Amino acid sequence: MTTSVERPATSLAALRGPEDLCALTTEQLRELAGEIRRFLVDKVSRTGGHLGPNLGVVELTLALHRVFDSPRDTLLWDTGHQTYVHKILTGRADAFDALRQPEGLSGYPAREESPHDVIENSHASTVLSYADGLAKAHALRGVTDRAVVAVIGDGALTGGMAWEALNNIAAAPHRPVVIVLNDNGRSYAPTVGGIAEHLAARRAADRPAGVPGLFDNLGLVQLGPVDGHDIEALEEALRGAAALRRPVVVHCVTRKGHGHAPAERNEADRCHAVRARPAPGGAPAVKRASWTSVFEAELADLGERRADIVALTAAMLEPTGLTAFARRFPERTFDVGIAEQHAVTSAAGLALGGLHPVVAVYATFLNRGFDQLLMDVALHRAPVTFVLDRAGATGDDGPSHNGMWDLSLFPLVPGLRVAAPRDAATLRRALGEAVAVDDAPTAVRFPKGVVPEPVPAVDTVAGLDVLHRSGEDADVLLVSVGPLAPVCLAAAELLRRRGIGVTVVDPRWIMPVAPELIDLGLAHRAVVSVEDSGRAGGAGAALAQALTDAGARRPVQVMGLPQRFLAQGRREDILARSGLTPDGILSRALRALGRSGDTTPIRRSRGE
Known part of the structure; x- marks a missing residue:
């Protein structure tokens, strides 16, 4: 009697980590690739995010995690928006319902999420420099049993920093780096320039080895082009590259949006990024200009x-x-x-x-x-x-x-x-x-998103737009920077109801500080500046310095974003957490007047 050998499950639910991939057959890997694509389309359509780039690297990511032992071997990605499959394979599939949401899964590599994320890379053309540095560190510390693998798109190769790194990597044949060139002919849109033309020639040639290679001329070994959707071919090339123990470029040809018909039909950007799907039964979106x-x-x-x-x-x-x-x-x-x-x-x-x-x-x-x-x-x-x-x-x-x-x-x-x-x-x-x-x-x-309703000026003073003026006393000058005008106007109304004289001015041109704005600031008892940028060295800081130099007796209350790396979340929530709300501005204005403990009730208008 013959006993059947149970094949490993291919479903995402059964995957505990990349080590589970090693036992899968080629057919099972193909089934898993299809499931991953369906998972990505479903989840990313709900939350919004980078869809096309990730659909294009499914097989490549599977091959990388079968050939290399992450996190012992270091996998680096440029740019990081193509790491959704990597996140799925490293145990984070259950977190995709909160992709790009507050306190949820990041749309880029995030060191705090996983030891498999070594760099937080969301600006392009940097990964080869990271790889060069890691390879140098391994050499200096005598580490010889760990690979450094850098995945870089052909679009990112149009950035000069990538070539500065290649110049150094190629000069050190004794320091192994596996450079995986994910060549899909695009960044956001089709890749431009001489590098793009060279790679296109290699893709189109019947005998690619007959086409002189940029990387070969630098002294780098170049393998491929390899079909980036053929897992067996990818694994063979990657294992061969690792075995050479020197800098190698593995040229993988992929298709952005591969396996998803809407992306493959969309020649503009191949569903590079998609917006969140509206909730069922939700109010229809208001059509306003961005x-x-x-x-x-x-x-x-x-x-x-x-x-x-x-x-x-x-x-x-x-x-x-x-x-x-x-x-x-x-x-x-x-x-x-x-x-x-x-x-x-x-x-x-x-x-x-x-x-x-x-x-x-x-x-x-x-x-x-x-x-x-x-x-x-x-x-x-x-x-x-x-x-x-x-x-x-x-x-x-x-x-x-x-x-x-x-x-x-x-x-x-x-x-x-x-x-x-x-x-x-x-x-x-x-x-x-x-x-x-x-x-x-x-x-x-200007910010991301739709333009607010028009905010007319009630007066103009030497090119400065006065948006609000109330009260006989020149108590508070609110300096509104750009799109925060509606918030400043709401704060001005709160101040007016407390019997505080307030002027809201929009300089429009915020740097350098206009002399007329300095004069206006000196004519008020307190000045509060409000901007949606970092507080350090911004428009408010420049105004504060100018007023101090002009002899102002009270310091300017500079309101803006805290000078730190802010976690993902909705713009309005980030502004609110930063105190950029009518109540937050009211509090700072009272502090500027020396009335931080003021409990005077706000006078309500009829009907409120």
Whole structure:
């Protein structure tokens, strides 16, 4: 009598960790890959998140965890938004219902979640530098039994930092690093530039070995191209790379959104990121313009009137609102790949050539081009306009994507002028004023999401918009920065009901500090500034310094985001936790007046 051997279960529910993958057959792995894809589509559609990149690396992630022993072997990912499958295989499948939610599973690697997450990598082109450093550490400490594996997309290879790392990795053949090139021909959108063309030639060649290899020329061993959806071929290539005990590039060709028909039909971004599915029976979403769409339309119109305006972005043409401009003026639009440093200095060159560049990036990504902004743009007084989308608290993408650092850095840049619009009209106005500046750099920043209802000025004083004025006494000046105007107006009403005279002013151009704003501050007993950026070195700090220098007797109450890495969550919740609410502003204003213990009841209006 023959006894049958029980095959290991393939379901996600039966997986305790990556070690359980080793016993599975090829057919079982294929079944598991299909289940993972169905799981991803279901869960990510509910919570929102990066879908396409993760659908494209299912087989690759399975192969990596079968060949290498994580966390003993170090698996590093660039960028980290393609690690959902890695999270599933390392015991976190049950946490996906809270993906990108407050106190839930991060959309990127998170060291506090798992020992399998070694770096918290959400900005591209960095992983090879991490790998180089780890390989050097292993060599210095005599560690020879642990692999360093770096997964990097072809889009991330358009960033200069990746090539700085490759330059070092290639020079040390005795330090093994397995570089897994996840080549899907895209970053957010199709990958651009000479590197993309070279990889495309290798993908298309009947005999890839006959195509001269960039990596071979650097002295790196290059394996592939390998079908990134063939688990057996992937495992063979990865085991071969590990056995060489030297730096190796394994060229894996994958398809973003693979196995999900809507993603494969969507050539624009292959479902790169999807929004959360509305709850059943919920109220229909109100259709309102986003900040990005207002900027997009206005820039395209400006381009019609100004032939000298050109636009640049770093692999994010659509997300930063350059699609309409690119459609009308393709020859005046430049996508430089994931290369913010290059984008900024290239913009300086365009400006020196007589054009007015508009560089559109997420606020958090301009950090990467700060030296170029300072020394290549500002030092030359080059007329470059930076448009910073996702400024302030952005929420569910977590600490690396909150655009809260720009206003802390900007005061260091001589001659830079910074605008923070409060609504659609002031965004259009600020953009027009910015591109009219021909002797210095400018920046216009706005948050993620929909534009609020218009906030009209009741008066204008030397270019400053007065949004509210009540009471005969000049008690409190509320300086409202950008989109926090509605919150400041609500706080002003609370102050008015306590019989406190209050003025709300929106400078619109917040850096450098306008002399008229200093005069206005000196004319009030207390000043409170409110901004959705870090408190250190921001607009409020600049105003406080200016008023101190002018002889103000009371310190400015600077309200903003705490200067720390903020956990993921909704923007409104982050603002509330930071005290950026009407009640929070009321409390700080009373403190500024020396009335922190004031219990005077608020006078209610009729009908309240």
